[in-house]
Amino acid sequence: MAMHSEQWESYPVEFEDGPAAVIVDMGWYEEMPQPGRTESVCLVLPLKEPGEDGLGTDDEVGRVNDMDDALVAEVVRLADAVMVGRVRGGGRIEWFFYAPKGADLDGAVRAVRAKAAGYAPEIYSQADPDWEVYREALYPDESTQRWIGDRSVVMKLEEEGDPLTEAREVDHYAYFGEPHQAEAFAQWATEQGFGAESHEPTDETQGQTVVHLTHESGVDLPTINEVTEMLRRQAELAGGVYDGWETVVVRTEADGDDAAEEDDEGEEEDRD
Numbered sequence: 001m002a003m004h005s006e007q008w009e010s011y012p013v014e015f016e017d018g019p020a021a022v023i024v025d026m027g028w029y030e031e032m033p034q035p036g037r038t039e040s041v042c043l044v045l046p047l048k049e050p051g052e053d054g055l056g057t058d059d060e061v062g063r064v065n066d067m068d069d070a071l072v073a074e075v076v077r078l079a080d081a082v083m084v085g086r087v088r089g090g091g092r093i094e095w096f097f098y099a100p101k102g103a104d105l106d107g108a109v110r111a112v113r114a115k116a117a118g119y120a121p122e123i124y125s126q127a128d129p130d131w132e133v134y135r136e137a138l139y140p141d142e143s144t145q146r147w148i149g150d151r152s153v154v155m156k157l158e159e160e161g162d163p164l165t166e167a168r169e170v171d172h173y174a175y176f177g178e179p180h181q182a183e184a185f186a187q188w189a190t191e192q193g194f195g196a197e198s199h200e201p202t203d204e205t206q207g208q209t210v211v212h213l214t215h216e217s218g219v220d221l222p223t224i225n226e227v228t229e230m231l232r233r234q235a236e237l238a239g240g241v242y243d244g245w246e247t248v249v250v251r252t253e254a255d256g257d258d259a260a261e262e263d264d265e266g267e268e269e270d271r272d
Contacts, residue, residue, distance in 0.1 A: 020089025037098040040128035050091035074111040079103035085138040172213040176240035182209035
C-alpha cells in the first residue's frame with residue numbers, strides 16, 4: 001500500500017451544544033475507505049476546566065496538548081489504528097481513529113489512562129466500513145473548504161508583511177465545461193460589479209473555459225470569504241467550479257509619523 005500523505009487542516013464549527021474546533025487529516029479523503037480498518041474508534045477525554053464555551057481554558061488545553069502525541073501513539077500502536085481527526089468542544093476532546101475489527105481497544109484505553117494522569121478517558125468504537133464518521137463528522141463541507149482556502153491565502157499575505165488594512169484589486173478564477181455556462185457566469189458577475197473576461201479552452205485548462213474576474217476588495221478573512229463564498233455558489237449554479245483568488249502584497253512601513261505603502265507590483269499570492 002502506498003504511503004499515506006498527511007494533509008492536516010483546522011476549522012471552527014458550531015454544534016448544537018456550542019462551538020468546537022476541528023482538526024482533520026484531509027489526506028485520507030482520496031484514500032478511504034481502508035478495507036483493513038473498518039472500525040471507527042473515538043478516544044474521549046472530558047475536560048476538567050471546560051470554560052463557559054466548552055472549549056476548555058487555555059491552561060488546560062495546553063496541558064492536554066502536551067499529552068496529545070503520547071495518547072495518540074498508544075492508540076495507534078496497540079490498536080493498529082490511524083488517526084484521522086480531533087474535535088475539541090462540548091467540554092471534551094475527542095480523537096478519531098480507524099482500526100481493524102477486533103483491535104485491542106481495552107489495552108489501548110489502559111495505556112492511555114496511564115499516560116493521562118488525573119483524567120478518565122474512554123474509548124468507543126463502531127463498525128464503519130464506509131468511513132461515514134470521517135466523511136460526515138470531520139471532513140469539511142464545500143463552504144468550509146472555501147474558508148480554509150481563503151485563510152491560507154490571507155496567512156501568506158500576512159507572512160509577507162501585509163497588514164490587510166488596504167483594499168486592493170483582487171483576481172478570481174472559475175472554470176466551466178461549456179462556453180454558455182461561462183458566459184452566464186460572466187454576465188452575472190458583471191451585473192454584480194466585477195470586471196469579467198472569458199478565456200477560450202486550452203490544453204492547459206484541460207478544455208475548460210476560464211472566467212477571470214477582477215474587483216477591488218478588502219482581503220481580511222471575513223471580507224474576502226463573503227465574496228468567495230458568493231462566487232463559489234454562483235459558479236456551482238452555473239455548472240462550473242470556482243478556483244480561488246490572488247492579489248498583490250501591500251506592505252505598510254512606518255517612517256516617522258508617515259506611513260508609506262509599498263505595493264509589490266507583480267508579487268502575487270497564489271490562489272487557493
